[in-house]
Amino acid sequence: MDVARPLAVVAPTLDADVLHRLLRAEGAAFTAGQLQRLIPERSVDGVRRTLERLSRQGVVNAVHVGHAITYRINPDHLAVPGLRLLADQPVELVVRMSRQLDTWPVQPLYASVFGSWARSQTTETSDVDLLVILPTAAADEVEAFVRDLEDRVHAWTGNDARVLLLDQDQVRDESLRPVLQNAQRDGIRLAGDEHWLRRALRRAAAQS
Numbered sequence: 001m002d003v004a005r006p007l008a009v010v011a012p013t014l015d016a017d018v019l020h021r022l023l024r025a026e027g028a029a030f031t032a033g034q035l036q037r038l039i040p041e042r043s044v045d046g047v048r049r050t051l052e053r054l055s056r057q058g059v060v061n062a063v064h065v066g067h068a069i070t071y072r073i074n075p076d077h078l079a080v081p082g083l084r085l086l087a088d089q090p091v092e093l094v095v096r097m098s099r100q101l102d103t104w105p106v107q108p109l110y111a112s113v114f115g116s117w118a119r120s121q122t123t124e125t126s127d128v129d130l131l132v133i134l135p136t137a138a139a140d141e142v143e144a145f146v147r148d149l150e151d152r153v154h155a156w157t158g159n160d161a162r163v164l165l166l167d168q169d170q171v172r173d174e175s176l177r178p179v180l181q182n183a184q185r186d187g188i189r190l191a192g193d194e195h196w197l198r199r200a201l202r203r204a205a206a207q208s
Helices: 014-024 032-036 044-057 080-087 089-102 139-157 168-172 174-186 196-207
Strands: 060-065 068-073 110-114 128-134 161-167 188-192
Touching: 014 032, 014 044, 014 068, 014 080, 032 044, 032 068, 044 060, 044 068, 080 089, 089 110, 089 128, 089 139, 089 188, 110 174, 110 196, 128 139, 128 168, 128 174, 128 188, 128 196, 139 161, 161 168, 168 174, 168 196, 174 196
Parallel strands: 128 161
Antiparallel strands: 060 068, 110 128, 110 188
């Protein structure tokens, strides 16, 4: 799955990009030119033709406003609930990973998905990078759970998952500082205290 283009799992075309932007807009209307600016790698003509076709299908409503035509998703169309489920795959993934972490025998002090997935800058082959920080000396208790989580994420998305498992003392390791700062800046929290990593990095910097 490509987190930036979740509808591409069934429509690897411009249709997926147009529908995704309209679904995320929560009912807002766009001209073809306005929508193309959200999909800069595509042409205005391509976006317009796609909107016209989707309008003929009824999935998109077209409204004349002066000399322009604006388009918005048609929430009453039978296909839209299914399209929303596809568009919400990244959100559902976060929910499922959080639920899995809730089953661990040792609860993380902090856990997040970070890197390209958190920034929505992926391809269908990008790894799902997870950071999990545990209390000291607890890693052995969750080894099987880590493998299970990686297997489940692959089954859910088709992407490989990579869990960076640390204990709280390793946060002071300067060689890990860039990765941890990346996770603190861009990460999407899955478990634990969302402010834990920020405080831990601040303490580590003060002690170095």
